[in-house]
Amino acid sequence: MLKVENLHAFYGKSHVLHGVHFDVNPGEIVALLGRNGSGRSTTAKAIMGMVDCTGSVQWKGQQSLGKKPYEIAHLGIGYVPENRDIFPKLTVHQNLQLGEKRSGQKGRWSFEDMYTMFPRLKERQHTEAGVLSGGEQQMLTLCRTLMGDPDLIIIDEPTEGLAPKIVELVAEYLQRLKDKGVSVLLIEQKLTIAMAISDRALVMGHGSIVFQGTPDSLRADAYTRKEWLEV
Amino acid sequence: MTAPTSVSAARPPEGARAPSGGSVGANGFALELRDLRKSFGKTEIIRGANLAVRPGERVAVIGPNGAGKSTLFNLVSGRFEPTSGEVLLHGQRINGKKPFEINRLGLSRSFQITNIFPKLSVFENLRCGVLWSLGYRYTFLKFLADLDDANDRAEELLHMIRLDRKRDVLAMNLTYAEQRALEIGITIAGGAGVILLDEPTAGMSKSETKRFIDLIKEVTVGKTLLTVEHDMGVVFGLADKIAVVVYGEVIAFDTPEKVRANAKVQEAYLGSHVADAQVGTH
């Protein structure tokens, strides 16, 4: 479904991704692991058309590289950025509204689904998102993207700042997404959870993919873990 | 134009850095919350929190998202004013005081979202943190370059947070982890005895977190430390005591072992196996 080939990305003059190859199949959770600064977030941004890049990104057989972020979003890719870019002056509900690509569109998810998933958000529905607690903001970003009804969702560090119990909940929900036919590209720091729910794991190092395989094979691969994950 | 010198606020840095954890209040607590409450509009977020921290203690504050941990910090540090209840710093009541007044009384905090001076160099960032505590106030009759004590202290801090090499880099050009380190650096710069850290290791990888914990331990020797954390590895690695905040109340305040064993905490927060797993991987 998503096929990334020979992707190079640049921030101005600095070359960050050096030929990334991987793909994501329908209904699959793929974990993208790696150390800080290895280029995982950049990969996500490159797919979304948010950084300068060359190479090829094919989405459902169509070249999406070179398109504008909003065009890519309309093709069905959702993106949850890593630093919780909630819109601080809008209410929680308005944040979610902005997730919809067209207002009032019918997709897999409704506002109610979101509020049942995280009751906390329902309580805070009419507060400015800027005053939400760190964790609440994290939940909000996730839901906001889901409102756009994507077929693939790229999530950058969704569990950061979440209480352990909520982390479990998120893991559970990611699996539910998968059941609904949504593919997930999960960028994670917390190995345990990533390994537990993903179908496949990718490890990134210095801007390229240095390992591809099942979580089990990664668990078995002590070298990769030591060299590229530092656990 | 120099601000009036109020003697009580001027703290000799050496004294503050000495392992005393700041002066001790009448009742022996460095920081005490008494039935603290805070409402935003109709919603009461902090519903009668009580906590008493002894000087030199390292306390981890944990609790579900939205429980009110950051809000507690905001109340204590003067960002918000409590609706009712009391905050005592070294036995002195500080509710309703402005952040800068509280800071001058010896309490300093870091932020959950990095909050530094992006267009100043690392060294300048630290020096800004140092100035007031050395009594320089609003003066414009002295050159910064001549303030030996401030410069030395800033250099020392620079070394402490291991950013020597980035001395003259603008803060906005630092990597995330470096910015977090700087955040801590500014927080401890003024030599406050009570330090509040809000999720200091968020967004860091395991190895960085580990390094960072060591750093925090090192720079807060002898101080009273309160830190919010979700990473149980950090919590158990750092804290002498744990305070559990749920729904705006402190439901438990005890040693790590006892807290972990506490069923109420398990139910409200830890969610059994993840906690174990995390602690395990550490």
Place this chain on the structure above:
Amino acid sequence: MEFFTIQLLNGISYGLLLFMLSSGLTLIFSMMGVLNFAHASFYMLGAYFAFTVAQFAGYFPALILAPLLVGVLGALFERLCLRRVHKYGHVAELLITFGLSFIILEMVQLVWGTSSVDYRVPALLSGPLFTLYGTQFPMYRGFMMLVALLMLVVIWLLLTRTRIGLVIQAALTHPETVEALGHNVPRVFMLVFGGGCALAALAGVIGGNAFVTEPGMAGAVGSVIFVVVVVGGMGSLAGAFVASLLIGVIQTFAVGIDTSLVSTLSTIGMEVGPDTFGYALWKLKISQIAPILPYLFLVLILVFRPKGLLGTREG
């Protein structure tokens, strides 16, 4: 009573007029955070365009065409200039519109000359609408009030029935994220800026003949429209509306008040004479400062309520 009623009517109609002048600015300033110093210049362009169009096609086509033309110009300016400087922050945005206002002024003087043009109220709308206690209320004024109210409704619908307002406010802090959610942010910005300019021009079409169409007309409304927006509160359409009416009414009634501090002081038994220190200030009558009251109001509001009357943020 008679005086009161007439002044109330005057006050309300002046307030609505202020709202008409500033509605486009409210849209742009509140939504995009751009202090558009060229707003009044677009207002002037609207008047001049209408003057020219009206010569060929009549007033009512001009009422439509002039705002459209100016809207397109505004959108072009956003596209070619403003967009580039967005990343440098508010001061840069402000200065580029400053530069633009110079250019528009010079262009207007080149095309239409340095003097006023003979742009008249159409015959259909001239004459009194009704007469109250022997004072006429002009029909054109009624028309202006109507248009101001229409503008209010249209902007309100735009902001509440569409998500344009949300998109823009969100984009102020995290434009990239908004785009990643599937919204074409640059286009929305362009449309809003163009729309704001078109509103300014509409005010110009209507204000140009009610007042005077001359190169100085932009400068004349220049800063008072900022007062309206800021007093009302950034980000608040309702605020701007309330502020307009309030300023209109206060200013109008102040004209009728001939008391000064001297007279107030003397009623409480303090004698202030020409030798008293600052006598010039004490003897100032309220009516004398009526037209600058909005600025006083602005300062007081900002000191005691920096968010403005109904505002939600401080800028």
Place this chain on the structure above:
Amino acid sequence: APAKPAPAAKPAAPAAKAATAAAPAAASTPAKGGPLSGQTVRIAFMDPLSGPFANVGQNQLKSWQFAAEQLGNRAPSGVKFEVVGFDNKGSPQESLNTLKAATDQGFRYVVQGNGSGAGLAILDAVSKYNERNPGKELIYLNYAAVDPAMTNEKCDYWHFRLDADTSMKMEALTTFMKDQPQVKKVYLLNQNYSHGHQVAKYFKDGMKRKRPDVQIAGEDLHPIGQVKDFSPYVAKIKQSGADAIVTGNWGQDLTLLVKAMNDAGLKIPMYTYYAGVTGTPTALAAGGDSEVYVVAYGHANHTGELGKMGADFHKKFNDDYYTYATYNGIGLLNAAMAKAGSTEPSKVAKALEGMQVKSFAGDVTMRASDHQLQQSMFITKWQKAKKGEYSVENTGYTFVPIKQFDPYVSSTPTSCQMKRPSGA
């Protein structure tokens, strides 16, 4: 303190450009030549040529250049005049810069009129310059700045005013109004600055003398240029029961007032100073019929040479010639230079004192005691132009003279204690 002689290092960039303005004099010029034939006097014109008041300044520059071209180069002196524009942007401080630029370029004659602020600045600076640079004196011809102070407490030997000052105009106006029996209650509405204060003050003084029965129904001062809507003032005027308005307002403060009165249907006469200034007639015409009187030293329907000049000016520039002071200005200089036998300002200034020349409305005299030109005054009325009357700004309206006063009527005393340079 002798100033360093200033070698004009900067090339005179704009001077050359505008100098071409003086095209060969029109064929109709009577009596060509004179004793100083062949000499050229360059006059620096300093008024706003850009910015909000550019329209007025541009018109006045053209008027000066036109008058120089038409009236120069002929008897009695035969001197040719060249008028060069300097843009002072209406600002007193900028005027001082343009004055420096002009002196650097060797100009010895300065004309200015648009605004007493700039006028007083120039008056003061010229005085100081002449004191500090003996032998290189400048003459300042003021053609429109009407602050009475300039010929009273602040009067200066090197300053000559061609316009009538506020007090003189008010003298004429009150003399006219005293004979209007229907005027019983007057409302004074003025801009809150020195000019507005003066209009109000001189009106009250004059009326008290001439018609003590006339009441002041109300008096308002409003901040200059700040009022967008005059309807509250109109309501107040109406409530006061006034049957006439006297105002020194100009620009939009005047036009908006007239419009508001029309809108409210308040039909009472307005006595004004500045309804004739560029742009105002257009705005007045667009506002509909109203009863507006203007007091001035001239009007739109002169006949004779001035009338012809007006027609030619209109043909040439498609603009109105209303700064008739240019006619007197050039005439006075011409005569004074002939009398002095020189174009040297120190001599010309002396000759100008008490100089009498023929003008478009009888003789005018430059009063020696304060350098205020004594001249006839007119009250004109704004109305639809009949056939043969001059259509002001192509509006189809005109200002018709309804009363002319001889110079003595509007002559006001002066408190000037002129300090004359030794030997003058």
Place this chain on the structure above:
Amino acid sequence: MPVPGATAAPIPAHRGHGYYEFRPLNIGRWILWSLFAIILGVAPMVWTSSLAHTMLSQMGIAIIVCLSYNMLLGQGGMLSFGHAVYSGLGSFFAIHALNLVSKGQWPIPVSLLPIIGGLAGMFFAVLLGWVTTKKAATPFAMITLGVGELVFAMSLMFPEFFGGEGGVSGNRVAGPKPFGITFGPQIQLYYLIAIYTFVCTGLMFAFTRTPLGRMLNAVRDNPERVEFVGYDTQKVRYIAFIIAAFFAGISGGLAALNFEIVTSEVVSGYRSGAYLLFTFLGGATFFFGPIIGGVLMVLAFVLLSEVTKAWLLYLGLVFLFMVMYAPGGIASLIMMNLRVASFGRLRELWVSYLALAATAFLALLGAAGMIEMVYHIKLNPALGPELKFLGTTLNAHSVDSWFGCAFVLLTGIGLFELSRRAFKRQWGEIQSDIEKEIKRREALA
């Protein structure tokens, strides 16, 4: 904050309290300041006309006021629309003081009157500043706008103090005359202004290196955090506001001496706007930017307007393009090139610069020719179609002139675009080389 010479010198390994350091950059600073002093001293000997002297005097005045404005804008992040209130009130008080001196009622030498102006500016800042600086950002900007409008309106209403339309005039030849210095001749006054300019610039620069100056930068960047390191942000802003007003007042006092007349225009919004525009144009992010801005302000108002009637149009266009392409002002352009120079790479660029300059000049020539023709047609129709333009004669009615100008313009633009692309590539390469070099040095350090 990156001030020339402020850029990092490597820290000496041993930092003792002896402070006997040899910092190479201090030499650079000495040179810069000496150069500044020399320029101030020599300028009137190079430009000798009386217009030039008054312009140079005004430049000194403008430099002080723009620098003081930049204390607010560049260093404190406070966008003021009412700075002229303080310089202007300074002017008024100084001229009244001057008149008292003239009358012999005040025994103060004329040379100290600017300080009276400064104190007056300061006094009003103390009075009005507390409410003004309560907030930063938009509320601050709008309060200054409101206060500015109020003061300006008042200045016209109170002729008793502000002198009405004619303002207040004075004669600077007054009081004692040490060494025969009367300040009558412009040149004497110029040197007084030059001394004030030098000293004030020095003081304002010194201010940037003091604790308060630094905290002001911190308040600009992150006011919230400042509160948590013990400082009251409002107080920081307030004190800085007062100091800025003091210097503004000094410049106002000098202006009073220079013009010997003060009218209400000095407190007008136009003035404040001009300070803002030209401070920005000079460059608000660098200390020396406003110096350039001040010089340009005088050049624009006095010279440009004499050269062409279209000066406001040119000014508008300059702002448009500067904000778009050099938002850091001229100072930032200079600093960018200095940086390249310090890595020894400037030499490679001069061909490109030459090409850029030549082509830009060409384009400008064409554009200016057309603009001048339009203005000529509009303003001087009666003078015939011919006009002089930079030594040639254009005919506004002839196709040739228009075609010629258009041709020059288009050729200029075309060539400019070509050389711009080449330059951009080259510049990019140099920049990335420099980045690499910096990284390398960092790694070594």
